[in-house]
Amino acid sequence: MAWNAARFDRWTSLGAPMGAALLCVAAVLGGCSKSESPSSGSTAASDTSASGAALANAAPAASGGESGGGSGGMKKIGFSVSTLNNAFFVGLKLGVEKGSKTEGFELVQTNANGDAQQQVNDAINLLSQGVSALVLNPIDSKAIIPAVQKANQMGVPVFTLDRGADGGKVTSFVASDNVALGATGAKWIVEQMKTRYGSPKGNVVDLIGLVGTTAAADREKGFSDEIAKYPDIKVVARQEGGFDQEKSLNAMTNILQKFPQIDAVFGANDDNTVGAEKAIDNAGRYKPLGDKERILVIGADGTAQALSAIRNGKQDATISQNPIQMAAKSLSFISDYVAKKPVPENYAWPTLLIDKSNIDSDEVKKYGLWSLQVSQ
Template sequence: MPATSRRHLLLGGAAVSAGALLTACTGNEPQGQDRAPAGSAAPAAGDKPGTPVTIGFAGPQADHGWLNAINENAKRRAAAYSDVTLEITEGSNDTAAQIGQVQTLINKKVDVLVVLPADGKALTQVGLQAMRAGIPVVNLDRIFASPQAYRCWIGGDNYGMGLNAGRFIGERLKDKPDATVVELAGMDSLELTKQRTQGFDDALRNYPNIRKVARQAADFTVESGQAKMAQLLQAQQKFDALWNHDDDQGVGALRAIAQAGRKDFLMVGGAGARSAMDAIKADDGVLKATVLYPPTMAASAVDLARALGQKKGIGGLSELEVPASLTLYSAVVTKENVDEYLPTGFH
């Protein structure tokens, strides 16, 4: 997908468990009410409604399945709280336009801001502007250039995605002599792509019988995935596993694989699209797993913003304050656990 449309990195904690941890202190449903299924963006049982909070949300243009899921998770989570009003911008991948949108939210004097910047470095100054105006900023995924530009950061673990993909493939191939793998990466101009590749390569170092024999960078789109995968298949007549960085481009990759009639390797995807999970559950093709980069982080960002607006900490932690950063875990979804993660799959 476009260079202005994607994700970044940082610390540790699981996607589903992080949501449970956050809503333990920020939920507004009565005690004892049944918990909604994972990924539904409904708060868990927790405290009663508190001080009304207006949250300004400046997200990306929804030109990719994951990005659309970010926006939808934020909307659904906010709607589940009777004490939260969400002021949401149209969404833009143009940095100047997004800066203007955030400044409009600052001028409206929202209580808290949640910002997934089109470009973290470019939007750092507007983050600083909000913080100087006394508006706490929850920096979602793509990180600002200065920690002074946000109160809390929450996002995914790109290095962890590659690491867990490599471990899954490594365990599958550890007893196969002279095993070979190929990599269908994202955009090499993005730091996140480099992090995913680094994690993958580091994991493979633990399996001396496995060599990476080819790598092709795509653009996070169906079309690029199909074209680049076709090139890989033509160049590599035989290999044992494929690590694909993104499930959207994976749709195209799977088309190329089907057109080539190839079934002689296993494939691991990335991000957690519903189509990938459905294919994993059916278990009738090469796709055997996907490594999550959970868009539920947007729902958790709303939880964090609500807690900041109501001057609360997070249930389950001893500290009185919301953490400075929270990194979601890149779980591996396989046929054995796919039913647990299906509700979090995005379209």
């Protein structure tokens, strides 16, 4: 199932009806750290709970054939995470582990360490271990296609998490609505420019995420489409930050040398923004809150560094996700799938804009500061 921005109107949002009926996997289909060994697996939960016992006796997956586990029911779940060098993905890992424990699944997991080919190899290795479902957090939406197709051929359902796949059959994709997230960043900048100048105008820098990921592409689409509605706001530079602090630091350093007047920066994630903030500091262009020459910075994800930077006046806002709860939701859909309940093709976890005005509010506490639960 390729991710397509035109399908956003079909996303299931938190609290909305589940929508479409369960999609079945046919027996044959034609078709933003702690290190782990890329191909090593670890067991995070056993199937000794009541739900695990129920799964052991469950009917085969909806394909009508034998499930990938070979025991007639969903028990062993394979999970491939793209990297653990970013706190967000550590949060995803934690959420998958918690979800597996709650649902009574045995979990076998691998860390691809940012290597797309290694991730394909890891996923195929997980399939060879007889997993009953495969959860993927793809490094690259195109590179992961062979692994998805292999799972399809074996009758093993695929669930993608945070990032999608551009080919093969995916049963359910759980992520934030990243197009909407990018648009939220643009709208925030527009409002700040209105406050600064009396009308929406100014110079903006767009630090794009990791090219090749659906999250980066969708956030860029949302941001670019929204900011384009305001012709007096000029995007003076668009450069890949790669969801990476060092790459974003270097990119922003070069941009600052070329453009003496910059009003705001949109970072596709908080690693991008932290890198940008360091470059602004290094260039001697940091201005305090309220100063009309301040370079405003907004990012995404809600990392601990971003929250600290907001408190310290270095960053203005972040559009927070909650990878722990998002990942646990994906595991609950696997339980629904084996129970032959409806599972949404696309499920959007809500985001929340956090700035200095609401960072300590009950609303933010209720949403959850996930990064406080993650240690690297």
